[in-house]
Amino acid sequence: MLYDVAILGAGPSGLSAALALGRASRRVIVFDAGSPRNEAATHIHNFVTRDGTPPEEFRRLGREQLGKYPGVEFMDEAVLSVEGERDDFELLTVNETRIKARRIILCTGMIDEMLDIPGxxxxxxxxxxxxxxxxxxxxxxxxxxxxxxxxxxxxxxxxxxxxxxxxxxxxxxxxxxxxxxxxxxxxxxxxxxxxxxxxxxxxxxxxxxxxxxxxxxxxxxxxxxxxHPPQHQVKLVQSLELELDPQGFVQVDTMTRQTSRPGIYASGDLTTRAQGAIMAAATGTQAGAMVNYELSMSPT
Ligand SMILES: Cc1cc2nc3c(=O)[nH]c(=O)nc-3n(C[C@H](O)[C@H](O)[C@H](O)COP(=O)(O)OP(=O)(O)OC[C@H]3O[C@@H](n4cnc5c(N)ncnc54)[C@H](O)[C@@H]3O)c2cc1C
Known part of the structure; x- marks a missing residue:
């Protein structure tokens, strides 16, 4: 099975990218490792129409709404590696599932490093x-x-x-x-x-x-x-050797959201210090739409 797009991460950014692509009838697979950045929080605030929603409810609603787009599938497994190149990427998951996809969108968030202070x-x-x-x-x-x-x-x-x-x-x-x-x-x-x-x-x-x-x-x-404790990228992103800015965020083209590796795009927290659920969702929508546009222009 060759998917049009593999999205890594089902937080606000990944779910939004999947929504744009699902509505464009793309074949999409969304992976999630199940460890969102805000997992310690009881509610998401400052997201219009979702102010005060528990994070797990936000994700459940996102998946429920994506359920009506037959091209979108979920796999709750961490992706361990991405090999290959534009049009022919191969992903390997923690359960040794292998998936092929033409494009990748990284929505893997950031890891906050807990300070070494008791409490x-x-x-x-x-x-x-x-x-x-x-x-x-x-x-x-x-x-x-x-x-x-x-x-x-x-x-x-x-x-x-x-x-x-x-x-x-x-x-x-x-x-x-x-x-x-x-x-x-x-x-x-x-x-x-x-x-x-x-x-x-x-x-x-x-x-x-x-x-x-x-x-x-x-x-x-x-x-x-x-x-604001230090942050770092997840291992998978580190392994891709993408260009990062001096603060360690993945650099993307501001319009297309393509990274330094052709065919690999990124949105959400891993690309910016301006971090928030609605901002991650907005850039996810942008990435999804731009990948769809770019696929439409490419020979199949
Ligand atoms: C304690 C706390 C509270 C917060 N509260 C709010 C708030 O109230 N309002 C607000 O707007 N923002 C809040 N934020 C910020 C908000 O959580 C983030 O901006 C937002 O979650 C970023 O979305 P994202 O999709 O980029 O990443 P995330 O939501 O972090 O999602 C990334 C997903 O990628 C998955 N992933 C990672 N690596 C892999 C892999 N290799 N394979 C597959 N999946 C992978 C992870 O499991 C995770 O589910 C809070 C942050 C923290 C730390």
Whole structure:
């Protein structure tokens, strides 16, 4: 069986790519390894018409709606390797299934690396968040913190922006010398307080953060923490040796979403730091439509 397109990943991006291709009567196979980036979250927010939907319900609805397009199939298996080239790719899954496809769309998301701080993993997605638009409204007005890892996010005013949701925002910064003067002034201007000391431990009650303990001995009350831990690509994407940008995201043509390897396209979190379910869905739709267009122009 030669599929027109193999989509790797059935999150918001992969499901949206499959919808565009299914509606174009393409033969599509969607693989999923079953480990979405937001699996610690209980609800998806900031997705119009789906605000407050549990992630598993979002995926179930996506698959249900795709059920009416006979060209779209699902295989809940991780893809281990992609060999071959445009028009003739061969995929091998974890259960040793081999599938052939003319085009590939990578929608595999990103892996967040849990920080080596006691309590971090337990609270991730429950009271440690990466995006205030996603989870800020539900916890607005509480004692918020921002865990600065390097200065880049601060330079973009992230901590100051958090004041939209809470008057009580504190920045935990590991080292004084990494914080430029203009950023210190900006934070003071926004009345954001700072603690300069490495975080030793996060005190959690179940999944709920209560305090941040610093290496200098201070124990600061804090219910909600924002952080942007490092991320990396899934192994399969690493193995493809695609061109990445300096932050490690897969580079794509902005119009076609083709990667540096002809016939391999990418959409969603793995291509950008501007990460969110609706943005991943939008680029998935774009990738699906562009692959369909490109297949229509190619000899069969
Ligand atoms: C804790 C948390 C909460 C969040 N809350 C929100 C929110 O409320 N609102 C919002 O807009 N955004 C939220 N986000 C961000 C949002 O989850 C992502 O932007 C979105 O899921 C990205 O969609 P995606 O399709 O690119 O990737 P994902 O949703 O991560 O899906 C990728 C899929 O690819 C699969 N996969 C990976 N490798 C393979 C392989 N080799 N073979 C087959 N399948 C593979 C994975 O199993 C996974 O199912 C949150 C993120 C986190 C971490």
């Amino acid at each position: 971090f993993s337990e609270a991730w997605g429950h009271s440690i968040y990466q995006c205030p638009y996603c989870h800020g409204w539900e916890v607005k007005g509480q004692r918020w913190g921002y865990l600065a890892i390097g200065t880049e996010a601060l330079a973009h005013g992230f901590a100051a922006m958090l004041k939209n949701w809470s008057d009580d925002v504190v920045v935990f910064h590991p080292e004084e010398e990494t914080l430029p003067d203009d950023i210190i002034a900006g934070l003071e201007n926004h009345n954001v307080s700072r603690h300069v000391s490495p975080v030793k431990r996060l005190v959690v009650d179940g999944h709920k953060l209560t305090h941040v303990e610093l290496a200098d001995g201070q124990r600061i009350a804090c219910n909600v923490l924002f952080a």
